[in-house]
Amino acid sequence: MPAREKFDYDLKTLQQKLLELGSLTETALNYSIQAFQHKNIELALQIIDNDSQIDTLEEEINDFAILLIAKQQPVAIDLRRIVIAIKIATDIERIADFAVDIAKAAIRMGDRPFALEMEKIMQMHRVALEMVSIGLKAYYEEDVVLARKIAEMDDEVDELYGQIMRELLRLNATNQENALQINQFSLIARYIERIADHATNLGEHVVYLVKGKHYDLNG
Amino acid sequence: MKDNIDEYRWLLMLIWMEEENPMELTMIKTKAENGAISKPAEKDKEIVYRTSELNLWYGEHHALKNIHLDIYENEVTAIIGPSGCGKSTYIKTLNRMIELVPNVRTSGEIVYRNRNIFDQSYRVEELRTQVGMVFQKPNPFPKSVYDNVAYGPRIHGIRDKRTLDEIVEKSLRGAALWDEVKDRLYDNAGGLSGGQQQRLCIARCLAIEPDVILMDEPTSALDPISTLRIEELIQRLKENYSIIIVTHNMQQAARISDKTAFFLNGEVVEYDDTDRLFSNPSDKRTEDYITGRFG
Numbered sequence: 001m002p003a004r005e006k007f008d009y010d011l012k013t014l015q016q017k018l019l020e021l022g023s024l025t026e027t028a029l030n031y032s033i034q035a036f037q038h039k040n041i042e043l044a045l046q047i048i049d050n051d052s053q054i055d056t057l058e059e060e061i062n063d064f065a066i067l068l069i070a071k072q073q074p075v076a077i078d079l080r081r082i083v084i085a086i087k088i089a090t091d092i093e094r095i096a097d098f099a100v101d102i103a104k105a106a107i108r109m110g111d112r113p114f115a116l117e118m119e120k121i122m123q124m125h126r127v128a129l130e131m132v133s134i135g136l137k138a139y140y141e142e143d144v145v146l147a148r149k150i151a152e153m154d155d156e157v158d159e160l161y162g163q164i165m166r167e168l169l170r171l172n173a174t175n176q177e178n179a180l181q182i183n184q185f186s187l188i189a190r191y192i193e194r195i196a197d198h199a200t201n202l203g204e205h206v207v208y209l210v211k212g213k214h215y216d217l218n219g
Numbered sequence: 220m221k222d223n224i225d226e227y228r229w230l231l232m233l234i235w236m237e238e239e240n241p242m243e244l245t246m247i248k249t250k251a252e253n254g255a256i257s258k259p260a261e262k263d264k265e266i267v268y269r270t271s272e273l274n275l276w277y278g279e280h281h282a283l284k285n286i287h288l289d290i291y292e293n294e295v296t297a298i299i300g301p302s303g304c305g306k307s308t309y310i311k312t313l314n315r316m317i318e319l320v321p322n323v324r325t326s327g328e329i330v331y332r333n334r335n336i337f338d339q340s341y342r343v344e345e346l347r348t349q350v351g352m353v354f355q356k357p358n359p360f361p362k363s364v365y366d367n368v369a370y371g372p373r374i375h376g377i378r379d380k381r382t383l384d385e386i387v388e389k390s391l392r393g394a395a396l397w398d399e400v401k402d403r404l405y406d407n408a409g410g411l412s413g414g415q416q417q418r419l420c421i422a423r424c425l426a427i428e429p430d431v432i433l434m435d436e437p438t439s440a441l442d443p444i445s446t447l448r449i450e451e452l453i454q455r456l457k458e459n460y461s462i463i464i465v466t467h468n469m470q471q472a473a474r475i476s477d478k479t480a481f482f483l484n485g486e487v488v489e490y491d492d493t494d495r496l497f498s499n500p501s502d503k504r505t506e507d508y509i510t511g512r513f514g
Binding site: 004007073074075076077078079212213 | 470510
């Protein structure tokens, strides 16, 4: 074991950095829907502001991973751990970008009363956020069963997305004065749907990490 | 007087070879006896060596346990494993060099090109004519570069200067050494760098056109650049030869071999395509070894 002490420590550090990235992103995601729901422009601006921290951490993770590959010349599970860390970091960073997009949409939304019932979009957001949390947990615990669960949850998100889009389409025909808001609504629904897809990628990465084989959980 | 000195040197060299490299000496002598040099030229990949139920004991010590291994033609097969796992024992069994060790017993069989090498009728010299070997430490003869390579063919009775020139050039080119030594063919081989000496040993091996080349840690005494040169050379050589290499350098096995066998405590734990063995091994012990968790 002593021969690998440093390497094992470095792998652990990489994992910790990734979990930190995940935690920051979960917070951004949580705030973004709150900013949207309560029309809280200040909170929205804070999310946009904080995103640079997430971008920096993602770069740091990539640099560290590349350094580890160069120094340790890892194989098998070690190599997968490092490569998957890079891929997961990319997905999480994308999710954080969508949180920023939601925040921006919340700002553009204006302060007119909502023309649409919020329940479905809130539900969609809850599921997507939970998918991200489960993805991170599955990664930390290298749990394939958890990872597969994300795929099932994605079906729920897709279903909600379909319902919301149909409703928005219907509203669009009768609500010309709310066109801008409806447009932002559909964008937000789209962002959440994309977040769920990236969360599904996390699940796929975890399955590859553990099994060394590719599975398409999105299919 | 001069002749006497040459004879004396010749004798010294033979004694030196007997000590340093008895196998190669036998090989050269045998080729000389047999005369003809032939190299099979099958197009399809065939099994060169088929090992089944091989057991080997050093006295009471059970060093190889029930080994099953098929080695394919025109491939590089790497053998890895921690010290004392039996990998060197195995490679030395392939040309029966292991018989030089006292108190060695074997059971099971190794079929080389459809003949069991342990058969009473199989003369060891005949086997070693087909199976060349390169060692950890470069061991050129204390002669010129040219004479090192021409040594084997001369023993085979080739005296024609032009034919020898051709063999020497072809072998040195084959060992990727020609361009570096073509202007100093008659300088002593001892003046070459370690990496060049090792390639010279490979050229010497090629000069007698073997079928299989066994390599026992051929780069462990070399610097990184020389190591890469030898690795590239091995890649090229496999087009015409089957190569079996024992290496402690796992990255090297991963880089150059087509198949890898992982030995542990005298057993083959895993034998698979190198790409698979180094990316997603099936056995936990293989994974632990290649990721440096033990060994």
